[in-house]
Amino acid sequence: MADWYTTFANSGFGTTLTKQLGLPRPAVLRRYEPGQPLLPGPVVVGSAGKGRLRDAVTAVLRDAGVTVQSPATADGATDGERLGAVVLDATGLAGPGDLASAHDFLAPAIKRLRPSGRVLVLADPPSDADSPAQAAARQAVDGLVRSIAKELRGGATANAVFVPEGAEASLAGPLRFFLSGRSAYVDGQLLTLSPADVPTGEDDDRPLAGKVAVVTGAARGIGASIARVLARDGAHVVAVDIPAAGESLAAVANEIGGTAFQLDITAPDAASRLIEHLRERHGGVDVVVHNAGITRDKLLVNMDAARWNSVMAVNLQAQLDITQALLDDADVLKPDARIVCVSSQSGIAGNRGQTNYAASKAGVIGMVRAWAPEFAARNATINAVAPGFIVTEMTAKMPVGTREIGSRINSLQQGGLPVDVAETIAWLSQPGSAGVNGQTVRVCGQSMLGA
Numbered sequence: 001m002a003d004w005y006t007t008f009a010n011s012g013f014g015t016t017l018t019k020q021l022g023l024p025r026p027a028v029l030r031r032y033e034p035g036q037p038l039l040p041g042p043v044v045v046g047s048a049g050k051g052r053l054r055d056a057v058t059a060v061l062r063d064a065g066v067t068v069q070s071p072a073t074a075d076g077a078t079d080g081e082r083l084g085a086v087v088l089d090a091t092g093l094a095g096p097g098d099l100a101s102a103h104d105f106l107a108p109a110i111k112r113l114r115p116s117g118r119v120l121v122l123a124d125p126p127s128d129a130d131s132p133a134q135a136a137a138r139q140a141v142d143g144l145v146r147s148i149a150k151e152l153r154g155g156a157t158a159n160a161v162f163v164p165e166g167a168e169a170s171l172a173g174p175l176r177f178f179l180s181g182r183s184a185y186v187d188g189q190l191l192t193l194s195p196a197d198v199p200t201g202e203d204d205d206r207p208l209a210g211k212v213a214v215v216t217g218a219a220r221g222i223g224a225s226i227a228r229v230l231a232r233d234g235a236h237v238v239a240v241d242i243p244a245a246g247e248s249l250a251a252v253a254n255e256i257g258g259t260a261f262q263l264d265i266t267a268p269d270a271a272s273r274l275i276e277h278l279r280e281r282h283g284g285v286d287v288v289v290h291n292a293g294i295t296r297d298k299l300l301v302n303m304d305a306a307r308w309n310s311v312m313a314v315n316l317q318a319q320l321d322i323t324q325a326l327l328d329d330a331d332v333l334k335p336d337a338r339i340v341c342v343s344s345q346s347g348i349a350g351n352r353g354q355t356n357y358a359a360s361k362a363g364v365i366g367m368v369r370a371w372a373p374e375f376a377a378r379n380a381t382i383n384a385v386a387p388g389f390i391v392t393e394m395t396a397k398m399p400v401g402t403r404e405i406g407s408r409i410n411s412l413q414q415g416g417l418p419v420d421v422a423e424t425i426a427w428l429s430q431p432g433s434a435g436v437n438g439q440t441v442r443v444c445g446q447s448m449l450g451a
């Protein structure tokens with residue numbers, strides 16, 4: 001479901017009116033439904049430089065039932081064969097001169113992109129370059145992709161994945177995610193993979209079958225959506241929230257066949273109670289989503305200690321304490337566990353009146369980066385997701401002007417939905433995301449804030 005303005009702007013009368021008034025006409029985004037094909041049209045895969053990933057990419061796509069075209073075939077394609085996605089293998093760029101072939105490939109291919117199409121560029125990380133010229137060419141991918149994302153219309157997105165030498169096996173899961181409807185509101189992002197032991201043969205429709213997942217703050221909003229999506233993907237969900245939210249927590253847990261667990265995550269015994277519950281009732285845990293969060297906004301000069309401390313306690317300290325307790329316990333956290341922490345765009349861009357909130361959410365980003373090597377050593381991962389403007393009950397209560405501006409200042413010209421955050425978290429929770437570690441993925445439609 002799109003927001004009211006997007007629905008209106010795409011109706012017959014709305015289309016005419018928005019055109020006449022020169023107002024933005026945000027697209028209805030292609031969002032994932034189980035059983036849906038990966039893409040609604042063929043993909044063209046090209047390369048710039050001595051690409052080493054093209055064959056592997058083609059194999060993954062064919063395996064997913066996608067028709068793969070070479071650039072030559074795509075040049076002759078008719079309008080009836082508009083492209084679902086354009087993938088550029090830009091690994092092996094030696095210097096800025098090689099970038100001209102990126103332009104030569106992308107320009108005609110992007111013209112043929114369908115609404116909600118995907119542009120994905122694969123490159124080597126600039127930090128591993130052998131020379132300044134090579135680093136320059138690799139870094140150029142950053143500006144190229146962010147600009148393409150800003151130029152695309154019709155709900156199409158552009159993202160980049162940096163694939164270091166040795167991390168090729170980590171690519172399949174991220175490739176499928178960025179091309180699919182699961183990444184509808186992830187735009188203008190750059191992800192860096194790590195080498196990892198990646199399991200194969202995952203069931204795309206139920207990648208979390210047999211897994212136990214904890215979601216904090218699951219009684220409503222984004223947390224309830226995360227719980228629903230993880231359950232849809234096959235997980236048994238332990239839905240956690242404060243006792244005061246017990247009734248709605250039970251409703252969410254019942255709806256998805258999960259377990260409700262009332263817990264204030266800031267209580268001194270929160271981690272030990274949660275661990276005992278997971279050990280006794282579920283035999284351990286595979287996925288932990290630290291979603292619970294609060295705001296207590298005031299300008300810094302007017303902020304009392306209670307506002308500062310409560311936000312830090314829920315948004316950051318509880319995530320640190322529970323994760324540390326899970327790591328310290330010998331057997332509750334499964335070896336290939338996935339931890340996903342909810343940060344925020346405010347933690348990247350800052351926000352007036354939110355020094356406490358933004359500091360806590362920036363802290364989450366530092367925490368996952370610092371913990372990544374320890375998790376990698378267990379074949380586990382820890383990542384963060386930073387939502388931008390997400391349409392929830394909270395945003396519905398904002399004054400209309402603030403809400404409309406807040407939701408439109410991104411490349412997709414609309415707010416995201418809780419399910420967009422949930423899909424990204426569900427993807428990071430999959431076994432196939434083993435090579436995504438210590439990263440922060442923004443789910444913000446390429447918001448102009450903090451970009």
Ligand SMILES: NC(=O)c1ccc[n+]([C@@H]2O[C@H](COP(=O)([O-])OP(=O)(O)OC[C@H]3O[C@@H](n4cnc5c(N)ncnc54)[C@H](O)[C@@H]3O)[C@@H](O)[C@H]2O)c1
Pocket residue numbers: 216217218219220221222223240241242245263264265266291292293294314342343344345386387388389390391392394395
């Ligand atoms: N809504 C947005 O646009 C947006 C944007 C960026 C980040 N986020 C983040 O996403 C997460 C979810 O946001 P939301 O909009 O769904 O919020 P929400 O207020 O609707 O839900 C948060 C849930 O967390 C629970 N919670 C609060 N304190 C708790 C505690 N001590 N122990 C256990 N549970 C507790 C609440 O009871 C509630 O059910 C938060 O971390 C928030 O900071 C939201």
